[in-house]
Amino acid sequence: MFNQRIRSVMEPHKVLTAPPETTVSKAAELMAKKNVGAVMVVENEHLIGIFTERDAVFRVIARGRDAQTTPLSEVMTKAPQTIEPDKTFGSALLMMYENDFRHVPVIENGKPIGIVSSRNALDPDLEEFVSEAQRRKHIQEIR
Numbered sequence: 001m002f003n004q005r006i007r008s009v010m011e012p013h014k015v016l017t018a019p020p021e022t023t024v025s026k027a028a029e030l031m032a033k034k035n036v037g038a039v040m041v042v043e044n045e046h047l048i049g050i051f052t053e054r055d056a057v058f059r060v061i062a063r064g065r066d067a068q069t070t071p072l073s074e075v076m077t078k079a080p081q082t083i084e085p086d087k088t089f090g091s092a093l094l095m096m097y098e099n100d101f102r103h104v105p106v107i108e109n110g111k112p113i114g115i116v117s118s119r120n121a122l123d124p125d126l127e128e129f130v131s132e133a134q135r136r137k138h139i140q141e142i143r
Contacts, residue, residue, distance in 0.1 A: 002090030009089045010106055010114035017042040017112060020049065020073035024060050027051055027072055037119070038103040040112045041076050047105055047112045049076035054102070082107040085114065092116050 016039045018027055027039050031053065041049035051072045059075040060067055082105045083092050092104050096118050106114040 002088065002093065004089050005086050006083060006089055006092055006106055006114075006116055007085035010085070010116050012114055015112070015114050016040065018051075018072060019043060020076070021071050024051075024056060024065070024067040024070045024072065024075060028056060028067065036115075037117060038115060039072070040105050040115060041072050042112060045111050047080070047082065047107060049073070049078045050080040050103060050105055051076040052101075052103055077101075080105060082112075083116070084108065089116065093118065 014034055014036050016030055016034050016036050018030065018039050018041060020041050020043055022039075022041075031037065031039055038050055038052040040047055041051055049072065055075055055077065056067075059065070060070060065075070081095060081099060081101075083095065085106050085108050095104060096102060102118045104116050105112050106116060
């Protein structure tokens, strides 16, 4: 998996973008709806920041900010590190580890096309584990 290209690992249907004036509460609502941990903040089709669930906790809740009125532009990580879709997933994981973050926006031709997270490394193994657990449960029910 670590040698796979990011393009094949990222989930395009989970891409979430929002303009910088989006409120934290609206972003959180969108993140929950898509079941993702980050939103890429985009202006004029270019990535200007990223807002994650950790940002919501550390930069909004812990500081007593009002999620209903605080725009993403005030609490996002500006100019986040990015990666190209044809790099390896292992290189993205190394970038996350070395810089202590969990999400990396994927950029192609200057535009955001996806995002990879450290969770992507677990998903195939977790899916296999869940599938095996369900198979064993089904066998026990038959007996």
